[in-house]
Amino acid sequence: MKRIAFSAAACATLAALPAIAEVESQDPIRLTTHDWTGQIINTTILQDVLQKAGYNTELVQADYIAQFAGLKTGDLHVATEIWETTGREAMDEAVATGNVVNMGEGGMIAIEEWWYPSYMEARCPGLPDWEALNNCASEFATSETAPLGRYLGGPVTWGGFDEERVEALGLDFEVVHAGTDAALFAELESAYQREAPIVLWLYSPHWAPAKYDGKFIEFPEYSKACYDDASVGINPDAAYDCGKPTGPIWKVAWAGVEDKWPGAAEIVRNYTLTNEEMGAMVSAVDLDGQSIEAVADQWMADNAAKVDGWIN
The missing domain is CATH 3.40.190.100 (Glycine betaine-binding periplasmic protein; domain 2)
Incomplete structure (x- = not known):
């Protein structure tokens, strides 16, 4: 009888945990982090969402532009912030190879x-x-x-x-x-x-x-x-004779993510943050001294229903 009771308790415990057996692969999904607070917060929250869904994840520090080499080869898997202002050219080149996929707007305007x-x-x-x-x-x-x-x-x-x-x-x-x-x-x-x-x-x-x-x-x-085109603009002999673009902050992924972790790919496509959310969280870290992990945990708690909607 004790053995039967233990098995029932174990089953109940497993049922309360994320559905790890249901994810397509337990190989780690490698998410890139860079050298500014907001991007690290953004990526940490996405990691928390993916882990709640049962996926294994790793954060990997990478250069903002140089990361595309790793995304093309599949050594890196997901990048949460490619800014229209500075990263569009590198993103378009990578997507054109067929090895990187634009996963849509991340919800913020840069x-x-x-x-x-x-x-x-x-x-x-x-x-x-x-x-x-x-x-x-x-x-x-x-x-x-x-x-x-x-x-x-x-x-x-x-x-x-x-x-x-x-x-x-x-x-x-x-x-x-x-x-x-x-x-x-x-x-x-x-x-x-x-x-x-x-x-x-x-x-x-x-x-x-x-x-x-x-x-x-x-x-x-x-x-x-x-x-x-150097001939366009006020200096007919030089390109970049204008301001920087404005526009969305994009998410990108190695093309193989959709085949290897299709559920995770769908979560990445759904995942968004707003300018207001990000500004408040960066302020909490940079000005108020909170840890990135604490800020991400608070966001997850405040947005539990939204996260569950992305996962289910």
Whole structure:
């Protein structure tokens, strides 16, 4: 009788656990993480959703653009954030090979561009028009870049064609890259508190555009032709003589995911976050000191019904 009772209890316990036996493979699904807080939060939540569905997962740190090599070969499996602003060319090239699949919009709309604090408008009349920058490049100069102004770009791995844009538009600026996402925003905080000159890469969704009073530089309007054809745009001899695109943040996957883990592929396609959700979560981590895991756990608890809908 004891043996029968134990078996019943064991069955009840197993029934309460995720349906591991029902997933197509227990080989780990490798999700890429990069070097900014929001993307790591995003990927951690997707990992939690997949694990709740019974899938085995791994987080693998990878460069934002270089990750496509691994996605093409199947060494990496899912990437949660390919920004229309900086990653569209690499994504389209990878999808064209047939080895990478666009898994749809991730729910957020991306803006990435040069940004300055509003107090700089008194020192540089004409802002936010990009043509004002050369009239006051010295206002943005540092001892390392003078007489050129200094533009603080994101980490080199983010791409973005800032050096090409400076050359194409004839800007009297030197691009200096921050080493990390954290370093970028630490320098902004320091400059803002001192009202020191700064123009830098800022992006949304993020807490910074809400916390700091400032504006994005208004460059000539982006077009795909501006990036692809030197004859298009205000400089007939150079591409990238325009601003950066805006648009969706995409999800991509190795093409084999749909065959090996079709249920997981469907979850990835369904999974979305909003700009508002992401801004709040990044703020909780970067400003309030919460851990990424705690923030992801709270999101999972607050959105349990939505997650169950993605899984079932």
